[in-house]
Amino acid sequence: MAYDLLEEYLRVERLPHVWCPGCGHGVITHALACAMAELRLDPDRTAVIGGIGCSGRAAFLFDMDAMHTTHGRAIVFATGLKLVRPQLTVILTLGDGDAVGIGGNHFIHACRRNLDLTAIIYNNSIYGQTGGQVAPTTPPHKKSTTSPYGNLEYPFDIAQLAIAAGATYVARTTSFDFRDMVKFIKRGILHKGFAVIEVLTHCPTYYGRLNEMRDPYEMLHRLKEHTVPLEEWEQLSAEERADKIVVGELHCQERPEFVESYYALITRMQSQQVKGDGN
Amino acid sequence: MREPELVQGNEACARGALYAGCRFFAGYPITPSSEIMEYLAREMPKVGGICLQMEDEIASISAVIGASWGGAKAMTATSGPGFSLMQESIGYAAITETPCVIVDAQRWSPSTGQPTKAAQGDVMQARWGTHGDHPIIVLTASWVREVFEMTVHAFNFAEKYRVPVILLLDEVLAHLRENVILPEPGELEVISRQRPERLEDFQPFANEMMLNFGEGGHIMVTGMAHDEMGFPTQGQKAAEQLKRIVSKIERRAEELALYRAHYLDDAEAVIISYGITSRAVEAAVELMRAQGLAVGFLDLKTLWPFPEKLIRSWTEGVQYVLVPELNLGQLVREVERAVGGRAPVEHLGRVDGYLITPQEICQRVQERLGVNHGVRSS
Amino acid sequence: MKRYEQNGFFLEIEPRRCKGCGVCVQSCPMNVLILNDAGKVEAKEIMRCVFCGICEQRCPDFAISVHKSV
Numbered sequence: 001m002a003y004d005l006l007e008e009y010l011r012v013e014r015l016p017h018v019w020c021p022g023c024g025h026g027v028i029t030h031a032l033a034c035a036m037a038e039l040r041l042d043p044d045r046t047a048v049i050g051g052i053g054c055s056g057r058a059a060f061l062f063d064m065d066a067m068h069t070t071h072g073r074a075i076v077f078a079t080g081l082k083l084v085r086p087q088l089t090v091i092l093t094l095g096d097g098d099a100v101g102i103g104g105n106h107f108i109h110a111c112r113r114n115l116d117l118t119a120i121i122y123n124n125s126i127y128g129q130t131g132g133q134v135a136p137t138t139p140p141h142k143k144s145t146t147s148p149y150g151n152l153e154y155p156f157d158i159a160q161l162a163i164a165a166g167a168t169y170v171a172r173t174t175s176f177d178f179r180d181m182v183k184f185i186k187r188g189i190l191h192k193g194f195a196v197i198e199v200l201t202h203c204p205t206y207y208g209r210l211n212e213m214r215d216p217y218e219m220l221h222r223l224k225e226h227t228v229p230l231e232e233w234e235q236l237s238a239e240e241r242a243d244k245i246v247v248g249e250l251h252c253q254e255r256p257e258f259v260e261s262y263y264a265l266i267t268r269m270q271s272q273q274v275k276g277d278g279n
Numbered sequence: 280m281r282e283p284e285l286v287q288g289n290e291a292c293a294r295g296a297l298y299a300g301c302r303f304f305a306g307y308p309i310t311p312s313s314e315i316m317e318y319l320a321r322e323m324p325k326v327g328g329i330c331l332q333m334e335d336e337i338a339s340i341s342a343v344i345g346a347s348w349g350g351a352k353a354m355t356a357t358s359g360p361g362f363s364l365m366q367e368s369i370g371y372a373a374i375t376e377t378p379c380v381i382v383d384a385q386r387w388s389p390s391t392g393q394p395t396k397a398a399q400g401d402v403m404q405a406r407w408g409t410h411g412d413h414p415i416i417v418l419t420a421s422w423v424r425e426v427f428e429m430t431v432h433a434f435n436f437a438e439k440y441r442v443p444v445i446l447l448l449d450e451v452l453a454h455l456r457e458n459v460i461l462p463e464p465g466e467l468e469v470i471s472r473q474r475p476e477r478l479e480d481f482q483p484f485a486n487e488m489m490l491n492f493g494e495g496g497h498i499m500v501t502g503m504a505h506d507e508m509g510f511p512t513q514g515q516k517a518a519e520q521l522k523r524i525v526s527k528i529e530r531r532a533e534e535l536a537l538y539r540a541h542y543l544d545d546a547e548a549v550i551i552s553y554g555i556t557s558r559a560v561e562a563a564v565e566l567m568r569a570q571g572l573a574v575g576f577l578d579l580k581t582l583w584p585f586p587e588k589l590i591r592s593w594t595e596g597v598q599y600v601l602v603p604e605l606n607l608g609q610l611v612r613e614v615e616r617a618v619g620g621r622a623p624v625e626h627l628g629r630v631d632g633y634l635i636t637p638q639e640i641c642q643r644v645q646e647r648l649g650v651n652h653g654v655r656s657s
Numbered sequence: 658m659k660r661y662e663q664n665g666f667f668l669e670i671e672p673r674r675c676k677g678c679g680v681c682v683q684s685c686p687m688n689v690l691i692l693n694d695a696g697k698v699e700a701k702e703i704m705r706c707v708f709c710g711i712c713e714q715r716c717p718d719f720a721i722s723v724h725k726s727v
Contacts, residue, residue, distance in 0.1 A: 016674045021718075044493070044494075044497075045493060060510065067345070067499075076338040076341040077342070083303065085349040270327060
């Protein structure tokens with residue numbers, strides 16, 4: 001996708017962006033812009049809502065209505081916006097800490113509510129913007145500035161968390177798989193309901209440096225080797241699955257979408273008003 | 280003339296919001312404000328509005344801000360504990376100049392406190408709860424009809440000045456019912472946000488004009504220090520913008536100062552109060568006036584920006600100023616600062632969860648005036 | 658914006674955006690790209706380029722793109 005096609009969606013005058021050399025966030029944001037272009041979304045009817053963290057900075061790059069909210073709360077800012085402007089396509093760019101760290105409560109409730117939002121989670125398994133602290137997604141034993149002796153905690157599986165909480169479209173891929181990112185983001189946007197696209201991505205500056213993977217290229221490939229497509233995953237034994245992560249479209253179901261349900265209630269109540277049989 | 284109806288304070292607040300054009304509410308159950316959400320859950324759909332119960336108070340205020348940028352007049356309601364949770368996003372609303380209304384039905388605090396007991400202990404939190412210098416307007420009310428009116432004022436100020444407005448109620452006012460005739464449609468002025476005529480070269484963070492999301496403005500909203508176009512900035516420009524949004528409210532303290540006053544012309548003693556306590560003050564002042572005491576009262580509806588000049592002028596040449604409030608002394612500090620030593624300013628507090636009575640007020644004033652003038656006979 | 662033309666395709670590089678992470682250089686299957694001494698990507702061997710687009714898909718900085726010349 002030539003960049004000029006993306007200029008309709010991106011504030012190219014704000015490039016170069018703030019992310020570190022070799023960081024996956026630029027690649028994910030590029031994929032999001034491609035998804036918008038391929039779907040030919042109308043920038044006047046699209047909004048990007050970013051939280052606080054490296055991922056939140058994506059909001060500044062999109063030439064459309066955009067919000068850079070408080071940490072962990074992008075989802076609930078977007079909830080209010082979507083309900084009063086249902087015709088807006090609302091896309092969230094969240095970090096892993098942003099979404100399931102401080103924002104965990106809003107994340108599970110948004111999945112449960114099944115609001116028509118698309119949440120792209122830039123999962124680099126660390127708090128990057130604040131300098132490399134451990135995250136709820138940091139794998140066991142991995143180093144960070146706040147797990148200097150190795151992470152003692154067990155990480156969330158964001159995709160499983162989203163499915164369990166009721167999200168009706170959940171996909172996972174990596175920042176290596178560009179076309180899959182574009183495909184899943186497009187499907188998430190088109191999906192009527194809460195769509196979660198978890199993108200495992202590499203943070204060379206902190207996660208990589210603190211875990212012997214300083215080179216972005218090498219880290220990206222190690223990340224890729226760690227994943228197994230859904231189709232293959234089913235044939236693997238428990239041992240083969242041990243330190244691997246399944247990627248692909250993990251869940252897709254139809255369930256009443258919250259905005260639509262609320263506006264149906266409004267229509268019903270207002271027609272009752274007219275007929276005068278409201279209580 | 281419509282028939283009076285028995286209306287609860289919380290219900291008057293909800294009806295005032297609808298009257299003002301509020302079409303989005305997000306909240307979380309908390310005593311003593313839950314009835315506001317319960318009323319709006321029933322009535323919002325009928326008027327094409329939305330009422331959401333969220334997973335917590337942080338979600339509630341955040342959804343309100345999102346809805347406001349979607350173009351809706353939006354409100355949340357809570358009490359002390361929830362109000363504390365909302366502070367970070369209230370600061371976001373302040374720096375992004377987002378019109379919204381936050382109702383805090385105060386209860387005995389701090390912490391869980393006495394949920395069904397009244398207090399006025401959130402006055403300083405309402406002003407300084409969120410971190411850093413920031414613009415905010417804080418209103419309050421004493422009567423059920425006034426709750427309705429002040430809710431409309433809250434939306435008008437929020438929309439006119441693009442600022443979060445806090446309405447402080449208390450558990451007694453929130454829950455009591457009065458026989459009232461509420462304003463008719465059209466009776467009170469209702470103000471909506473001012474929109475720019477032209478999109479080109481519109482600066483979303485330069486003045487009080489506002490463009491909503493979905494109107495082609497490609498608006499950038501961030502809680503970071505930002506320039507007139509909404510993009511991150513630092514240093515001198517950050518200072519300039521902060522001074523602009525703070526002075527936007529502070530310089531208008533007079534214009535924003537809503538209050539009721541009585542018997543101040545010849546007053547030797549002035550009682551300055553707000554909220555539920557003002558009801559007892561009015562009764563006390565009538566009692567003392569009947570005894571020939573020159574006592575007047577100033578019942579503040581706007582607490583912040585603090586109406587300093589107003590206080591200074593109404594306490595000119597006065598012997599004694601009393602500030603009764605249901606806390607251990609909060610607004611009294613501001614009154615002392617405004618009076619500036621020209622008269623003794625005293626606090627009369629009560630923190631057992633019950634209201635200050637007219638008798639307590641009379642006794643204190645009579646002691647002070649009695650001491651200065653000997654016992655007066657009417 | 659630098660442009661490298663080759664039988665109906667061209668490669669566009671925006672040095673100003675490139676942060677010299679080297680991912681494109683290492684990812685290129687045909688070893689077309691290098692980092693110059695300013696640390697910016699350059700197409701050293703454009704003749705070998707098959708315009709597969711892997712560099713564009715790996716670049717985090719929107720600094721390199723592949724086009725069919727029209």
